[in-house]
Amino acid sequence: MVRKPTSKETARKPNMREAILAAAEELFATNGFNAVSVRDIAQAAGANPGSVTYHFKTKDGLLLEIYRRHCGPMNLRRFELLAAAKRVRDLQDRLEAIVRAYVVPAFTSGSDLAGGGARFTRLRAVMSAEGNEVARKIIAQTFDDTSHAFIDAIHESLPHIPRTDIVWRSHFLLGALYYSLVTPGRVSRLSRGEADGGDAASAIEQLVQATVAAFQAPPLDHAAPARRRPVVGSKT
Amino acid sequence: MVRKPTSKETARKPNMREAILAAAEELFATNGFNAVSVRDIAQAAGANPGSVTYHFKTKDGLLLEIYRRHCGPMNLRRFELLAAAKRVRDLQDRLEAIVRAYVVPAFTSGSDLAGGGARFTRLRAVMSAEGNEVARKIIAQTFDDTSHAFIDAIHESLPHIPRTDIVWRSHFLLGALYYSLVTPGRVSRLSRGEADGGDAASAIEQLVQATVAAFQAPPLDHAAPARRRPVVGSKT
DNA sequence: TGATTTCTTGTACGATAGTACAAATCACAT
């Protein structure tokens, strides 16, 4: 019934390898890289510790493979959505579509893996916070192109805003995005149960709406000090 | 010449203890909790590993003491600034003052410690990402009051926005704030050197401006689906 | 000064970390 693949070249035993990857992804994203041992991962995947070494050589190699697995598909999807967004005529709608094109793939599946999008984005957030070397290199290589593309697209929608301001605001967007995935419980807590911080759809809508407004804010006047500053000065 | 304090009760040998605290703060904030060993801290502080055990008993105890050291002063300062902000008459200016009252103490010194504000906030960001247990407890206990106070104040300035939306947006604010301290280099990189992500003043101004606009965004229509959604759908 | 408390040092112990490797097992083409 099912056509078995050629076996040569391709490793047709995705069971363990995939299970290890999934377990590592989950554990790294939840507890950080250093807090998780190879043995923890193996146990969660129902595998032997030696199996991890066999498939990925080192713990760093395992992390590297996780990134390799997700970066391509997620960025591909972002570029697809960005291309579609750029075709939106109405400027306000276009900006919203661009932001959405950036946000959505981070929450939903970036590839064919089920629900892996949010998990992987959370992993990136944690690795970023920990200053992980392996992650830093890949991020700078793989995501800066994407970021520049989005920044340029946003800049085209808002020509009167200096590029510097747009960079700052897109940086804030990524921070908000990360934090929403890292600590969803805080939203539920602070809203006293009225909002569900873990609900991806709500998070996306809230984030898109807020971010679009932030991008549209008047530019910072770099030259003129302008407009009296609100009080807030020395204590008492 | 210098009047020595009473010696009783107060430990008048802040040298080592303070050095260890400062070193731990810096290392934890940079590399995360688990990546830093007690020996690393001792070496950075010019102390003996046993000295850390003597002063703080455990590694968790050391982290706990760092939080104890900063939480009080930072929240105190926030409440002072919040009280001042609430007295601002103009609604737009008041909102900006409130946001500023939240942001400024996170960047500048939260206590008498030199430049400790940003470092401690960065530490909180990293601990949050790592899901650290010790940090989580303190955060929920110490900062939720502050957060609620700010959310309420913002809600008073923007009565037409549902509280839920304000919670989300203040959550985004904290995420953006954290991320700005965690990865300042990214801003410099993406702006091609035009902006300095490490400059606290710029970060504050950009963050305040963007966040005020985000708070002022129209509320999400929870009932009506409303307003056609921008295209962005299936692939190709 | 001598007694006593406070801090620092050096060292050690058990636990666990990442990784290596030989033996056992499995999948499959012939």
Next chain:
DNA sequence: ATGTGATTTGTACTATCGTACAAGAAATCA
């Protein structure tokens, strides 16, 4: 069926982890 390469297992090695503790040095008080 059988041999061959791919995978899994079990175990071991070394390094480093957090912490404990006794002995030494410094500071403080009578």
